[in-house]
Amino acid sequence: MGISKSVDFLGNLRRLAEAHGGKLLSTEWKGCAAKYRFAFADGREFETRASRIGQPSQGWPKDPDAYFRNYSKNRGSIHLDEMRRIAEASGGQLLSTEWVGDTGKYRFAFADGREFEAQIGSIRRGWPKDPDAYFRTYGDGRESLLLGEMRRIAAENGGKLLSRKWKGSQVKHEFAFADGRKFESLPGQIRKGWPKDSDLYFRVFGANRGDILLDDLRKIAQAHGGKLISTVWDGSQKKYRFAFADGREFLMRPGNLKFGGWPKDPDRCRGLSS
Numbered sequence: 001m002g003i004s005k006s007v008d009f010l011g012n013l014r015r016l017a018e019a020h021g022g023k024l025l026s027t028e029w030k031g032c033a034a035k036y037r038f039a040f041a042d043g044r045e046f047e048t049r050a051s052r053i054g055q056p057s058q059g060w061p062k063d064p065d066a067y068f069r070n071y072s073k074n075r076g077s078i079h080l081d082e083m084r085r086i087a088e089a090s091g092g093q094l095l096s097t098e099w100v101g102d103t104g105k106y107r108f109a110f111a112d113g114r115e116f117e118a119q120i121g122s123i124r125r126g127w128p129k130d131p132d133a134y135f136r137t138y139g140d141g142r143e144s145l146l147l148g149e150m151r152r153i154a155a156e157n158g159g160k161l162l163s164r165k166w167k168g169s170q171v172k173h174e175f176a177f178a179d180g181r182k183f184e185s186l187p188g189q190i191r192k193g194w195p196k197d198s199d200l201y202f203r204v205f206g207a208n209r210g211d212i213l214l215d216d217l218r219k220i221a222q223a224h225g226g227k228l229i230s231t232v233w234d235g236s237q238k239k240y241r242f243a244f245a246d247g248r249e250f251l252m253r254p255g256n257l258k259f260g261g262w263p264k265d266p267d268r269c270r271g272l273s274s
Helices: 003-019 064-071 075-089 120-125 131-137 142-156 187-192 198-204 209-223 254-260
Strands: 035-039 045-049 105-109 115-119 173-176 182-185 240-243 249-252
Touching: 003 035, 064 075, 075 105, 075 120, 105 120, 115 120, 131 142, 142 173, 142 187, 173 187, 182 187, 198 209, 209 240, 209 254, 249 254
Parallel strands: none
Antiparallel strands: 035 045, 105 115, 173 182, 240 249
Protein backbone atom coordinates (compact mmCIF):
# COMPACT_ATOMS: atom_id res chain seq x y z
CA MET A 1 0.00 0.00 0.00
CA GLY A 2 1.28 3.48 -0.84
CA ILE A 3 2.50 5.90 1.82
CA SER A 4 -0.27 8.37 1.05
CA LYS A 5 -2.92 5.71 1.63
CA SER A 6 -1.37 4.77 4.99
CA VAL A 7 -1.29 8.40 6.00
CA ASP A 8 -4.94 8.79 5.00
CA PHE A 9 -6.04 5.82 7.13
CA LEU A 10 -4.02 6.95 10.14
CA GLY A 11 -5.42 10.44 9.67
CA ASN A 12 -8.97 9.05 9.77
CA LEU A 13 -8.25 7.21 13.02
CA ARG A 14 -6.61 10.29 14.52
CA ARG A 15 -9.56 12.53 13.63
CA LEU A 16 -12.00 9.98 15.05
CA ALA A 17 -10.10 9.86 18.34
CA GLU A 18 -9.75 13.64 18.59
CA ALA A 19 -13.47 14.11 17.89
CA HIS A 20 -14.08 12.26 21.18
CA GLY A 21 -11.37 14.03 23.15
CA GLY A 22 -8.95 11.12 22.75
CA LYS A 23 -5.72 10.39 20.88
CA LEU A 24 -4.28 7.96 18.38
CA LEU A 25 -0.94 6.80 19.82
CA SER A 26 0.12 4.38 17.07
CA THR A 27 2.19 5.95 14.30
CA GLU A 28 2.31 3.16 11.73
CA TRP A 29 -0.47 1.75 9.57
CA LYS A 30 -0.59 -2.09 9.70
CA GLY A 31 -3.87 -2.83 7.97
CA CYS A 32 -7.57 -2.79 8.90
CA ALA A 33 -7.39 -6.05 10.87
CA ALA A 34 -4.46 -4.94 13.03
CA LYS A 35 -4.83 -3.37 16.48
CA TYR A 36 -3.92 0.27 17.12
CA ARG A 37 -3.23 2.04 20.38
CA PHE A 38 -5.48 4.88 21.53
CA ALA A 39 -5.98 6.94 24.67
CA PHE A 40 -9.25 8.12 26.18
CA ALA A 41 -9.69 11.74 27.25
CA ASP A 42 -8.74 10.71 30.82
CA GLY A 43 -5.42 9.28 29.61
CA ARG A 44 -6.22 5.60 29.95
CA GLU A 45 -4.87 3.65 26.98
CA PHE A 46 -6.45 0.82 25.04
CA GLU A 47 -6.03 -1.15 21.84
CA THR A 48 -8.61 -2.01 19.21
CA ARG A 49 -8.80 -2.85 15.52
CA ALA A 50 -9.23 -0.15 12.92
CA SER A 51 -12.08 -2.15 11.38
CA ARG A 52 -13.91 -2.12 14.72
CA ILE A 53 -13.51 1.50 15.71
CA GLY A 54 -14.35 2.71 12.20
CA GLN A 55 -17.72 0.96 12.04
CA PRO A 56 -20.82 3.08 12.68
CA SER A 57 -22.29 0.28 14.81
CA GLN A 58 -19.14 0.08 16.96
CA GLY A 59 -17.30 3.38 16.81
CA TRP A 60 -15.38 5.10 19.58
CA PRO A 61 -16.22 3.61 23.01
CA LYS A 62 -18.74 5.92 24.69
CA ASP A 63 -18.08 4.77 28.26
CA PRO A 64 -14.41 4.13 29.18
CA ASP A 65 -15.35 2.35 32.42
CA ALA A 66 -17.73 0.00 30.60
CA TYR A 67 -15.09 -0.59 27.93
CA PHE A 68 -12.47 -1.67 30.46
CA ARG A 69 -14.97 -3.84 32.28
CA ASN A 70 -15.74 -5.69 29.06
CA TYR A 71 -12.48 -5.73 27.10
CA SER A 72 -9.44 -4.85 29.18
CA LYS A 73 -6.87 -7.38 30.38
CA ASN A 74 -7.73 -6.62 34.01
CA ARG A 75 -11.50 -6.87 33.46
CA GLY A 76 -11.65 -9.69 36.01
CA SER A 77 -10.34 -7.43 38.76
CA ILE A 78 -12.74 -4.68 37.69
CA HIS A 79 -15.72 -7.05 37.86
CA LEU A 80 -14.63 -8.42 41.24
CA ASP A 81 -14.36 -4.86 42.58
CA GLU A 82 -17.83 -4.10 41.25
CA MET A 83 -19.34 -7.12 43.03
CA ARG A 84 -17.41 -6.29 46.20
CA ARG A 85 -18.85 -2.75 46.23
CA ILE A 86 -22.41 -4.03 45.73
CA ALA A 87 -22.00 -6.56 48.55
CA GLU A 88 -20.45 -4.12 51.00
CA ALA A 89 -23.09 -1.47 50.28
CA SER A 90 -25.64 -3.95 51.66
CA GLY A 91 -23.54 -5.05 54.63
CA GLY A 92 -22.35 -8.23 52.92
CA GLN A 93 -19.10 -9.56 51.54
CA LEU A 94 -17.65 -10.98 48.35
CA LEU A 95 -15.76 -14.12 49.38
CA SER A 96 -14.53 -15.26 45.95
CA THR A 97 -11.11 -13.95 44.95
CA GLU A 98 -10.88 -15.11 41.33
CA TRP A 99 -12.79 -14.08 38.23
CA VAL A 100 -14.37 -17.13 36.55
CA GLY A 101 -16.39 -15.40 33.84
CA ASP A 102 -19.83 -13.86 33.42
CA THR A 103 -21.61 -17.21 33.73
CA GLY A 104 -19.56 -18.50 36.66
CA LYS A 105 -20.88 -18.38 40.21
CA TYR A 106 -19.25 -16.32 42.97
CA ARG A 107 -19.47 -16.81 46.70
CA PHE A 108 -20.94 -14.07 48.90
CA ALA A 109 -21.98 -13.67 52.52
CA PHE A 110 -24.98 -11.82 53.90
CA ALA A 111 -24.58 -9.45 56.85
CA ASP A 112 -25.62 -12.31 59.17
CA GLY A 113 -22.78 -14.50 57.88
CA ARG A 114 -24.82 -16.94 55.81
CA GLU A 115 -23.11 -17.70 52.52
CA PHE A 116 -24.57 -18.09 49.04
CA GLU A 117 -23.50 -18.25 45.40
CA ALA A 118 -24.69 -16.11 42.49
CA GLN A 119 -23.66 -14.95 39.03
CA ILE A 120 -22.51 -11.38 38.48
CA GLY A 121 -25.64 -10.65 36.43
CA SER A 122 -27.88 -11.51 39.40
CA ILE A 123 -25.83 -9.32 41.74
CA ARG A 124 -25.95 -6.41 39.30
CA ARG A 125 -29.74 -6.66 39.19
CA GLY A 126 -29.80 -6.20 42.93
CA TRP A 127 -28.47 -7.57 46.20
CA PRO A 128 -31.04 -9.95 47.77
CA LYS A 129 -33.09 -7.86 50.22
CA ASP A 130 -34.41 -10.74 52.33
CA PRO A 131 -31.89 -13.52 53.14
CA ASP A 132 -34.64 -15.84 54.41
CA ALA A 133 -36.65 -15.44 51.21
CA TYR A 134 -33.47 -15.95 49.18
CA PHE A 135 -32.65 -19.25 50.86
CA ARG A 136 -36.26 -20.40 50.55
CA THR A 137 -36.02 -19.86 46.80
CA TYR A 138 -32.38 -20.61 45.94
CA GLY A 139 -30.50 -21.90 48.98
CA ASP A 140 -29.12 -25.40 49.54
CA GLY A 141 -31.43 -25.84 52.54
CA ARG A 142 -34.47 -24.45 50.75
CA GLU A 143 -36.40 -27.72 51.00
CA SER A 144 -36.24 -27.75 54.81
CA LEU A 145 -37.15 -24.05 54.94
CA LEU A 146 -40.14 -24.51 52.64
CA LEU A 147 -41.42 -27.51 54.59
CA GLY A 148 -40.95 -25.54 57.80
CA GLU A 149 -42.94 -22.64 56.39
CA MET A 150 -45.86 -24.89 55.41
CA ARG A 151 -45.71 -26.67 58.78
CA ARG A 152 -45.91 -23.31 60.57
CA ILE A 153 -48.89 -22.12 58.48
CA ALA A 154 -50.73 -25.38 59.15
CA ALA A 155 -50.01 -25.27 62.90
CA GLU A 156 -51.18 -21.64 63.16
CA ASN A 157 -54.55 -22.80 61.84
CA GLY A 158 -54.83 -25.88 64.04
CA GLY A 159 -53.85 -28.21 61.21
CA LYS A 160 -50.84 -30.32 60.27
CA LEU A 161 -48.41 -30.83 57.42
CA LEU A 162 -48.40 -34.59 56.80
CA SER A 163 -45.87 -34.73 53.95
CA ARG A 164 -42.35 -35.32 55.24
CA LYS A 165 -40.41 -34.59 52.06
CA TRP A 166 -40.35 -31.58 49.75
CA LYS A 167 -41.82 -32.65 46.39
CA GLY A 168 -41.44 -29.39 44.48
CA SER A 169 -43.46 -26.21 44.17
CA GLN A 170 -45.69 -27.66 41.43
CA VAL A 171 -46.53 -30.86 43.32
CA LYS A 172 -49.30 -31.19 45.91
CA HIS A 173 -48.38 -31.90 49.53
CA GLU A 174 -50.63 -33.57 52.11
CA PHE A 175 -52.19 -31.65 55.01
CA ALA A 176 -54.83 -32.25 57.67
CA PHE A 177 -57.45 -29.86 59.00
CA ALA A 178 -58.02 -29.46 62.74
CA ASP A 179 -60.87 -32.00 62.47
CA GLY A 180 -58.46 -34.61 61.06
CA ARG A 181 -59.73 -34.60 57.49
CA LYS A 182 -56.87 -34.82 55.01
CA PHE A 183 -56.39 -32.83 51.84
CA GLU A 184 -53.71 -32.04 49.27
CA SER A 185 -52.62 -28.61 48.11
CA LEU A 186 -49.79 -26.84 46.29
CA PRO A 187 -47.28 -24.90 48.45
CA GLY A 188 -48.20 -21.66 46.69
CA GLN A 189 -51.87 -22.08 47.57
CA ILE A 190 -51.03 -22.66 51.24
CA ARG A 191 -48.87 -19.53 51.28
CA LYS A 192 -51.79 -17.52 49.95
CA GLY A 193 -53.90 -18.67 52.85
CA TRP A 194 -55.00 -21.71 54.82
CA PRO A 195 -58.56 -22.79 53.86
CA LYS A 196 -60.88 -21.17 56.42
CA ASP A 197 -63.86 -23.48 55.95
CA SER A 198 -63.01 -27.17 55.68
CA ASP A 199 -66.54 -28.10 54.57
CA LEU A 200 -66.44 -25.53 51.79
CA TYR A 201 -62.96 -26.68 50.80
CA PHE A 202 -64.08 -30.28 50.30
CA ARG A 203 -67.16 -29.16 48.37
CA VAL A 204 -64.95 -27.22 45.95
CA PHE A 205 -61.65 -29.13 45.85
CA GLY A 206 -62.06 -32.46 47.64
CA ALA A 207 -61.62 -35.79 45.86
CA ASN A 208 -65.23 -36.66 46.79
CA ARG A 209 -66.54 -33.21 45.90
CA GLY A 210 -69.01 -34.75 43.44
CA ASP A 211 -70.67 -36.75 46.21
CA ILE A 212 -70.77 -33.67 48.45
CA LEU A 213 -72.33 -31.50 45.74
CA LEU A 214 -74.88 -34.17 44.86
CA ASP A 215 -75.76 -34.37 48.53
CA ASP A 216 -76.32 -30.57 48.57
CA LEU A 217 -78.79 -30.95 45.67
CA ARG A 218 -80.47 -33.92 47.36
CA LYS A 219 -81.04 -31.91 50.56
CA ILE A 220 -82.59 -28.99 48.64
CA ALA A 221 -84.94 -31.39 46.84
CA GLN A 222 -85.93 -33.21 50.03
CA ALA A 223 -86.60 -29.91 51.83
CA HIS A 224 -89.34 -29.30 49.24
CA GLY A 225 -90.76 -32.82 49.27
CA GLY A 226 -88.95 -33.72 46.05
CA LYS A 227 -86.09 -35.97 44.98
CA LEU A 228 -82.75 -35.87 43.22
CA ILE A 229 -82.87 -38.67 40.65
CA SER A 230 -79.40 -38.23 39.08
CA THR A 231 -76.72 -40.28 40.83
CA VAL A 232 -73.49 -39.12 39.15
CA TRP A 233 -71.89 -35.68 39.41
CA ASP A 234 -71.08 -34.45 35.90
CA GLY A 235 -69.99 -30.87 36.49
CA SER A 236 -71.67 -27.60 37.46
CA GLN A 237 -72.75 -26.78 33.88
CA LYS A 238 -74.68 -30.00 33.31
CA LYS A 239 -78.39 -30.45 34.03
CA TYR A 240 -79.49 -32.93 36.70
CA ARG A 241 -82.77 -34.80 36.95
CA PHE A 242 -85.15 -34.04 39.82
CA ALA A 243 -88.71 -35.04 40.71
CA PHE A 244 -91.45 -32.97 42.32
CA ALA A 245 -93.50 -34.34 45.21
CA ASP A 246 -96.14 -35.47 42.68
CA GLY A 247 -93.57 -37.50 40.74
CA ARG A 248 -93.18 -35.23 37.73
CA GLU A 249 -89.55 -34.94 36.65
CA PHE A 250 -87.54 -31.97 35.42
CA LEU A 251 -83.95 -31.00 34.58
CA MET A 252 -82.03 -28.15 36.17
CA ARG A 253 -78.46 -26.95 36.62
CA PRO A 254 -77.00 -26.85 40.18
CA GLY A 255 -76.42 -23.09 40.04
CA ASN A 256 -80.01 -22.37 39.02
CA LEU A 257 -81.31 -24.55 41.83
CA LYS A 258 -79.04 -23.04 44.50
CA PHE A 259 -79.47 -19.40 43.56
CA GLY A 260 -82.92 -19.42 41.96
CA GLY A 261 -84.45 -21.86 44.41
CA TRP A 262 -86.67 -24.92 44.03
CA PRO A 263 -89.41 -24.35 41.42
CA LYS A 264 -92.58 -23.24 43.23
CA ASP A 265 -95.05 -24.18 40.50
CA PRO A 266 -94.55 -27.63 38.91
CA ASP A 267 -97.04 -26.75 36.17
CA ARG A 268 -94.88 -23.84 35.02
CA CYS A 269 -91.58 -25.72 35.24
CA ARG A 270 -90.04 -26.28 31.84
CA GLY A 271 -87.34 -28.70 30.83
CA LEU A 272 -89.41 -31.75 31.73
CA SER A 273 -87.69 -35.11 31.17
CA SER A 274 -86.02 -34.35 27.84
